[in-house]
Amino acid sequence: MDKWYIDKGPDSDVIISSRVRLARNFKKYPFPHKTTPEQQRQIIEETKNALFSGNRTMSENFSYIDFTNLDSVEKAVLVEKHIVSKELLETNRICGVLLSKDERISIMINEEDHLRIQCLATGLQLSEAWETCTNIDDLLSESIDFSWDENIGYLTSCPTNIGTAIRASVMMHLPALTMTGYIKPVLEALGKLGMAVRGMYGENTEASGNMFQLSNQITLGKSEEDILLSIKNITSQIIEQERSLRQHLLTQNKYQLEDKIFRSYGILKNSRIISTDECLRRLSDLRLGVDMGIIDGISIENINELMLMVQPGNLQKREGRILDANERDIVRAKLVRDMLNKQKNY
Amino acid sequence: MEWVKYSEWIECEGRVRVMLCQLCKMREATVHFTRIVNQQKVEMYLCEQCARENSDLKININKLFSAMLGLDEPEIEDAPFTTLRCGFCGMTIEEFNRTGLLGCAKCYDVFRDSIQIMLKRIHGNVKHHGKIPKKISGRVRDEYNLRSLKEELQRCIEREEYEKAAQIRDKIKALENNLQKKEG
Numbered sequence: 001m002d003k004w005y006i007d008k009g010p011d012s013d014v015i016i017s018s019r020v021r022l023a024r025n026f027k028k029y030p031f032p033h034k035t036t037p038e039q040q041r042q043i044i045e046e047t048k049n050a051l052f053s054g055n056r057t058m059s060e061n062f063s064y065i066d067f068t069n070l071d072s073v074e075k076a077v078l079v080e081k082h083i084v085s086k087e088l089l090e091t092n093r094i095c096g097v098l099l100s101k102d103e104r105i106s107i108m109i110n111e112e113d114h115l116r117i118q119c120l121a122t123g124l125q126l127s128e129a130w131e132t133c134t135n136i137d138d139l140l141s142e143s144i145d146f147s148w149d150e151n152i153g154y155l156t157s158c159p160t161n162i163g164t165a166i167r168a169s170v171m172m173h174l175p176a177l178t179m180t181g182y183i184k185p186v187l188e189a190l191g192k193l194g195m196a197v198r199g200m201y202g203e204n205t206e207a208s209g210n211m212f213q214l215s216n217q218i219t220l221g222k223s224e225e226d227i228l229l230s231i232k233n234i235t236s237q238i239i240e241q242e243r244s245l246r247q248h249l250l251t252q253n254k255y256q257l258e259d260k261i262f263r264s265y266g267i268l269k270n271s272r273i274i275s276t277d278e279c280l281r282r283l284s285d286l287r288l289g290v291d292m293g294i295i296d297g298i299s300i301e302n303i304n305e306l307m308l309m310v311q312p313g314n315l316q317k318r319e320g321r322i323l324d325a326n327e328r329d330i331v332r333a334k335l336v337r338d339m340l341n342k343q344k345n346y
Numbered sequence: 347m348e349w350v351k352y353s354e355w356i357e358c359e360g361r362v363r364v365m366l367c368q369l370c371k372m373r374e375a376t377v378h379f380t381r382i383v384n385q386q387k388v389e390m391y392l393c394e395q396c397a398r399e400n401s402d403l404k405i406n407i408n409k410l411f412s413a414m415l416g417l418d419e420p421e422i423e424d425a426p427f428t429t430l431r432c433g434f435c436g437m438t439i440e441e442f443n444r445t446g447l448l449g450c451a452k453c454y455d456v457f458r459d460s461i462q463i464m465l466k467r468i469h470g471n472v473k474h475h476g477k478i479p480k481k482i483s484g485r486v487r488d489e490y491n492l493r494s495l496k497e498e499l500q501r502c503i504e505r506e507e508y509e510k511a512a513q514i515r516d517k518i519k520a521l522e523n524n525l526q527k528k529e530g
Contacts, residue, residue, distance in 0.1 A: 025451070027451065029450075030434070030435040030449050030450035031435075031447065031448060031449055031450055033445075033447060033449070034435045034436070034437070034449040034450060112447070134477070137477075138480050141479045141480045141481055142480060142481070145479075145481060146479050147451040148478070148479050148482065149451075149454070149474070150474065150486060150489075150490055151472075151473055151474060152454065152465070152472070152473075152474050153474030153476055153477075154477075154479075155451045155454055157447045157448060158446055158447050158448070159446075159448060159454075159461050159464055159465060159468075160446075160468055162465070162474075163469065163474050163475075163476060164474075164476035164477060166476075217468070218468070218469050218470070219469065220465060220468075220469040220472065220473075220474060220475075221469050221470065221472065221473060221474070221475055222475055222476070223475050223476045223477075224476050224477060226475075
């Protein structure tokens with residue numbers, strides 16, 4: 001696995017990944033939940049044509065994944081990699097995703113909007129992700145008429161997304177803010193600034209493994225660049241706070257911090273049964289230990305890979321068969337043990 | 347579409363089709379009331395005030411409001427109250443309140459009043475300030491850019507960034523000349 005999500009990017013001690021997505025709708029069709037299966041098929045075909053006929057390198061770089069006959073494990077893998085949303089799994093519309101070879105760029109078709117153009121990047125790289133999205137959008141709009149109004153911008157199925165229809169988000173690892181309890185006022189302040197904070201898998205998910213996803217709530221009245229800038233500014237402040245708290249913990253509570261990290265390390269290297277939730281929590285501690293130089297011999301890339309591999313879909317894909325929850329906990333524990341014991345260690 | 351046959355539909359601001367209350371014939375009808383009388387279906391389109399005043403219609407206002415707020419699924423048998431409906435995709439305001447989704451681009455016109463309030467609450471500002479699709483023609487693009495530049499100029503003046511303001515002013519002039527030439 002050498003795809004983008006293993007790499008570490010800028011500010012990777014706090015920021016895992018950045019993501020930008022644009023919602024777009026065809027002018028001539030009603031929004032997805034009011035379309036007929038025939039229209040849904042047409043939307044897919046027209047999008048493929050627009051992408052593939054527009055640019056030869058595109059057509060070589062992208063492939064279409066049809067959701068109609070995709071098994072549940074493959075679908076879960078796509079969600080765990082943040083390539084598609086949970087909503088796309090749940091819809092009974094004809095849908096699918098156009099995915100780039102490196103899995104950084106995806107275009108979901110027939111989700112809440114006809115198209116959701118998304119670009120992922122490692123670490124804090126919102127501008128890069130935005131550049132990619134807007135280029136794909138330009139390419140598609142050469143042959144597709146998108147719904148747009150000069151007063152309220154791009155029209156979307158849900159009015160909360162209109163205007164720029166942009167959602168920019170960063171996945172943050174905030175163990176020190178969480179441990180010290182300072183996360184609560186931070187989250188409250190973010191709400192007041194028009195930012196949404198969610199768990200690892202977007203809407204209605206819990207923050208597992210001290211991972212928080214910060215995204216803009218406002219899409220209308222500000223330019224894309226301004227929206228990205230405000231997220232960047234807020235993110236920079238959170239990074240500062242998280243880093244200074246980590247240093248504070250190291251100087252004031254050195255033994256408690258080291259004990260917590262090494263206990264988690266011990267459990268990960270020795271457990272025989274481990275749930276996803278506990279595993280992500282322990283990996284969060286391990287990541288903190290690596291970032292702070294408390295643990296060496298393990299790279300952030302190793303941890304990134306583990307954080308993805310231990311999730312139910314990826315775990316089952318790797319095993320090549322469906323596993324029930326109990327089996328998964330056993331297989332997960334073995335995978336983590338094997339990978340960590342392979343590394344140079346104490 | 348079924349709703350078009352009612353003669354009371356009028357054009358309002360040239361965009362939203364509004365139906366007048368069948369009792370007062372003055373206010374916009376927002377309540378659709380259906381009853382079975384002598385095995386015949388009787389339909390009435392009323393404004394909220396008339397609906398409330400005519401108690402013999404036995405309209406349960408609480409239920410109406412809860413339906414409008416999406417708190418309660420309207421009962422099918424009772425043939426309850428529907429309000430505005432989009433003539434293009436069939437979306438009703440209840441469905442919108444319940445799902446939070448609009449049915450098509452035209453819904454933004456049909457339900458404009460409700461949406462504006464909502465947009466203001468979420469976004470504060472209700473004017474687009476961002477990307478324009480590549481296909482949008484020159485004139486709309488120029489006008490849009492002109493508006494954005496004027497707003498930017500205002501911001502520069504407020505921040506006392508006069509050098510930048512002068513540059514923007516020149517851009518505005520050039521764009522205005524361009525537009526005038528096209529008109530001429």
